[in-house]
Amino acid sequence: SDVRRSGVEKTETTCGYCAVGCRFEVHAKDDDFLAVQPTDPDHAPVNDFSTCVKGKFGYEFVDQETRLQTPLVKEDGEFREATWEEALSRVASEFAGIRDDHGPDALATFASSKGTNEEAYLVQKFARQVLGSKNIDNCARLCHSSTVAALKQTVGFGAMSNRINEDIGETDCYLITGSNTTESHPVLATRIKQNVRDGADLFVFDPRKVEIAEHATQYSRTRPGYDVAWINGMIRHIIDEGLHDEAFVEERTKNFEDLREKVEPFTPEEVERLTDVPPEELTRAAETIANADTCVFGWAMGMTQHSHGTQNVLALANLALVTGHVGKPGAGFSPFRGQNNVQGGGGDMGTLPNNLPGYQDVTDPEVLDRFAEVWGERPPGEVGLRVPEAFSEALAGNVHGMYVVGENPALSEPDLSHAREALEDLDFLVVQDIFMTETAEYADVVLPAATFAEKNGTFTNTERRVQLVGKAMDAPGEALPDWVIVQELANRLGFDWDYDSPADVMDEINDLVPIYGGISHDRLEAVGDGLQWPCRDADDPGTPFLYEEEFNFEDGLARFVPADMGEPGELPSEEYPLTLTSGRVLYHWHTGTLTRRVEGLMHHVGESFVEIHPETAERLGIEDGEPVLVESKRGEITVDARVTDRPGVGVVFIPMHFAAGAVNTLTRESFDAVSGIPEYKVASVRARPAGPD
Numbered sequence: 001s002d003v004r005r006s007g008v009e010k011t012e013t014t015c016g017y018c019a020v021g022c023r024f025e026v027h028a029k030d031d032d033f034l035a036v037q038p039t040d041p042d043h044a045p046v047n048d049f050s051t052c053v054k055g056k057f058g059y060e061f062v063d064q065e066t067r068l069q070t071p072l073v074k075e076d077g078e079f080r081e082a083t084w085e086e087a088l089s090r091v092a093s094e095f096a097g098i099r100d101d102h103g104p105d106a107l108a109t110f111a112s113s114k115g116t117n118e119e120a121y122l123v124q125k126f127a128r129q130v131l132g133s134k135n136i137d138n139c140a141r142l143c144h145s146s147t148v149a150a151l152k153q154t155v156g157f158g159a160m161s162n163r164i165n166e167d168i169g170e171t172d173c174y175l176i177t178g179s180n181t182t183e184s185h186p187v188l189a190t191r192i193k194q195n196v197r198d199g200a201d202l203f204v205f206d207p208r209k210v211e212i213a214e215h216a217t218q219y220s221r222t223r224p225g226y227d228v229a230w231i232n233g234m235i236r237h238i239i240d241e242g243l244h245d246e247a248f249v250e251e252r253t254k255n256f257e258d259l260r261e262k263v264e265p266f267t268p269e270e271v272e273r274l275t276d277v278p279p280e281e282l283t284r285a286a287e288t289i290a291n292a293d294t295c296v297f298g299w300a301m302g303m304t305q306h307s308h309g310t311q312n313v314l315a316l317a318n319l320a321l322v323t324g325h326v327g328k329p330g331a332g333f334s335p336f337r338g339q340n341n342v343q344g345g346g347g348d349m350g351t352l353p354n355n356l357p358g359y360q361d362v363t364d365p366e367v368l369d370r371f372a373e374v375w376g377e378r379p380p381g382e383v384g385l386r387v388p389e390a391f392s393e394a395l396a397g398n399v400h401g402m403y404v405v406g407e408n409p410a411l412s413e414p415d416l417s418h419a420r421e422a423l424e425d426l427d428f429l430v431v432q433d434i435f436m437t438e439t440a441e442y443a444d445v446v447l448p449a450a451t452f453a454e455k456n457g458t459f460t461n462t463e464r465r466v467q468l469v470g471k472a473m474d475a476p477g478e479a480l481p482d483w484v485i486v487q488e489l490a491n492r493l494g495f496d497w498d499y500d501s502p503a504d505v506m507d508e509i510n511d512l513v514p515i516y517g518g519i520s521h522d523r524l525e526a527v528g529d530g531l532q533w534p535c536r537d538a539d540d541p542g543t544p545f546l547y548e549e550e551f552n553f554e555d556g557l558a559r560f561v562p563a564d565m566g567e568p569g570e571l572p573s574e575e576y577p578l579t580l581t582s583g584r585v586l587y588h589w590h591t592g593t594l595t596r597r598v599e600g601l602m603h604h605v606g607e608s609f610v611e612i613h614p615e616t617a618e619r620l621g622i623e624d625g626e627p628v629l630v631e632s633k634r635g636e637i638t639v640d641a642r643v644t645d646r647p648g649v650g651v652v653f654i655p656m657h658f659a660a661g662a663v664n665t666l667t668r669e670s671f672d673a674v675s676g677i678p679e680y681k682v683a684s685v686r687a688r689p690a691g692p693d
């Protein structure tokens with residue numbers, strides 16, 4: 001055939017960037033990544049033929065020269081190449097030494113949400129079984145941990161309840177808040193915009209006039225950090241006007257009276273005082289949402305990354321429940337998840353300090369017994385350290401060794417100078433990644449890993465859909481898939497893991513994780529368009545949307561958990577009068593490890609910047625395009641000004657993707673009490689033209 005003659009291999013797979021989960025074919029020749037092309041639309045349930053700019057043009061990083069191709073060990077402060085034999089022996093002996101000297105909890109593992117489910121499962125098993133440590137966490141701590149905490153309390157599953165196309169794409173009404181949907185979840189945003197063009201209402205509440213707001217029925221500018229006020233205000237107005245869904249509240253929920261009482265102080269006037277949202281905007285949105293047949297509630301980091309992020313999500317959940325927009329087609333909760341596999345690898349697979357795979361409680365003796373039966377060892381039955389706690393414990397001298405798989409805390413942690421000090425203080429740091437990241441620079445041993453294009457496995461997208469990932473080429477040099485590396489390490493530490501393939505690992509997951517009980521690679525191959533969990537056995541077709549009959553509690557009822565209004569951890573002061581908020585741009589991804597290596601994307605946005613409202617810029621004497629010095633109590637950065645009315649007066653926005661002008665130099669270690677998420681979305685800063693001093 002043509003294919004054979006040209007030597008081009010075509011492999012169907014799932015996008016490695018965001019959790020929308022677009023599917024396509026990778027075309028490769030002689031281990032060169034040539035192109036991304038559409039695949040059979042029946043195998044691409046979310047995107048059909050389309051992809052966004054990252055999915056289509058963002059894969060230059062895969063076959064770059066600068067990929068890590070051999071293990072590296074540090075000697076006298078310098079890295080040198082090493083064999084796998086040497087590197088793995090060194091890691092095994094150092095980890096064993098720390099465990100013997102200081103106990104297993106002096107070790108902490110930081111898992112990735114970019115690897116496959118099978119890999120995440122093995123990483124948490126490595127931490128718990130092989131290291132015997134309770135300290136396992138992942139980057140979801142920094143993104144949707146407050147969503148998971150809130151939804152588990154109110155409806156039972158810490159996940160999106162609905163589908164991208166059939167529900168989000170078809171609803172009558174949207175409330176989108178704290179989500180820059182167009183730039184962070186592009187293909188999903190296109191569905192929303194199409195549906196709005198066809199007549200759906202769209203309400204956007206956000207401190208920044210993000211692109212999706214241009215399509216809104218109404219855009220309301222809010223003050224960063226006061227979201228509970230306007231959401232409670234909407235609930236109050238809805239109850240006050242008798243617009244709540246009485247039958248739903250009566251039959252499917254409990255604690256309504258507590259909710260009614262809690263929202264009472266949030267009159268439209270009080271909401272305006274707290275948030276600047278005018279009463280007529282609040283009541284119009286509340287009435288339209290309550291009267292709509294179906295409504296979707298979409299949110300992301302703008303809700304979650306606050307010192308009261310869990311309260312924000314509780315408030316949203318209450319609003320969805322009180323209006324009865326849950327558990328039916330076209331409605332539901334849509335926390336838009338970030339990384340390609342954060343739902344699976346960052347949640348379902350138990351890379352969490354309090355949950356074993358499948359959200360099973362790590363302190364439940366029956367659950368521990370079940371794992372002991374399959375593993376041979378009982379996992380530690382205590383809640384471990386969360387990522388930010390592991391860093392403070394490293395600074396306090398209690399955590400001595402860390403295993404970081406595919407994460408970049410040297411750029412992603414709040415208050416970077418602190419986080420970097422912690423990395424420096426560790427006795428032994430192992431970083432497993434595909435590039436020499438900012439974090440890998442601090443490592444004692446660096447292990448070269450494979451990208452999504454170089455391995456098999458599964459990713460779970462934001463709508464709980466488990467989809468296959470296909471190997472299109474070999475990893476460069478001696479780089480290996482994470483699942484192979486972790487297995488090698490486990491065996492060097494005295495275990496005898498013998499997984500032949502990721503499919504083999506999935507069989508063990510089947511056994512231990514009830515919501516994945518019916519998901520196997522063979523079955524995914526046969527169905528073509530993935531399976532949505534819960535999928536409990538081989539005959540279970542999966543669950544397109546949650547809570548149709550009952551909520552995930554023994555009594556089947558949802559709980560109203562009234563949300564408390566809290567102030568941000570840092571308020572503007574005379575010295576630092578501006579409010580900083582951070583976020584993403586379309587062309588980049590997280591700490592930029594991948595996208596800063598793609599010329600075509602760097603051509604669009606090649607460096608960091610600060611958005612400043614024209615009024616603020618004028619007052620501070622800042623011109624569009626000129627370098628600006630931005631300072632907080634933690635540090636300072638210099639970035640170019642973009643004068644625009646996207647942020648409000650007195651608010652500045654800086655993207656999160658760059659090492660030069662890293663925004664987390666400025667952010668603060670202030671955490672949500674329930675979930676431990678850092679407050680990336682509010683910090684107090686000042687700004688002036690950078691010019692000569």
Ligand code: SF4
Nearest residue numbers: 015017018022052055
């Ligand atoms: Fe990939 Fe997300 Fe873009 Fe789809 S929308 S192509 S999953 S980055």
